[in-house]
Amino acid sequence: MKAILYLPLCMVLMSLNLAGQYAIDAAGSYVKNGAYSAAYSVGEVSTLTVRGVHSTYVSTSGVIQPDPLSITGTKNPGIATIRIYPNPVNDFLRLETDRTDLIQYVIYSMQGSFLAQGTVRGMSVQLDYLTPGMYLIKFSLVDFHESQSFLISKL
Structure with missing residues (x-):
């Protein structure tokens, strides 16, 4: 008896035109930048109405689907x-850098008090006015939010 019911059910299922996910959309595109990528679609051109005994369901298309992204390395x-x-250092502290931007500096004592600030000129900073000791000097690029600090010893 079960085999008799099973055979027609298999025939009905095999006759259906089964398909995977698909959508008919009004618009869509692919967006990509350095951080992410995504394919998206907009619109509800295709609607499907399913009427049941007690309720009606409406299915519309329009999806946002991110693309898989693998980060293999970073470079800044x-x-x-x-x-x-x-x-x-005695009199002048010399700088070497791969940037030609305007570089500012701030000098602090080891107790954290502010001592001096200025702009680097000629890739050197004059420090002959400082008394012998240890100091913290912080260099900042004017156009960027980045800085580097160094502990220096004045002779």
Whole structure:
């Protein structure tokens, strides 16, 4: 008896035109930038109304589907590399950097008090007015929100 009911059910299911997910959309596109990518569609061109005995269901299309994204590495070309020499310093602290932007500096004592600030000129900072000791000097690029700090020793 079960086999007799099972056979017609299989025939009905095989005769259906089964398909995967699909949508008929009014518009859509693919967006991509350095951080993410996404494919999206807009619109409800296709609607399907299913009437049941006690209720009616309406299905519309229009989806947002992110694309899989794998990050294989990061690189931040905006960060500058600043090198200083000599350390310990006598009169002038020299800088080497791969950036030509305007560089500002701030000097603090080891107790954290502000001592001086200025703009780097000629890739050097004059420090002959400081008394011998340890100082913290912070270099900042004017156009970017990045800085580097160094502990220097004044002879």
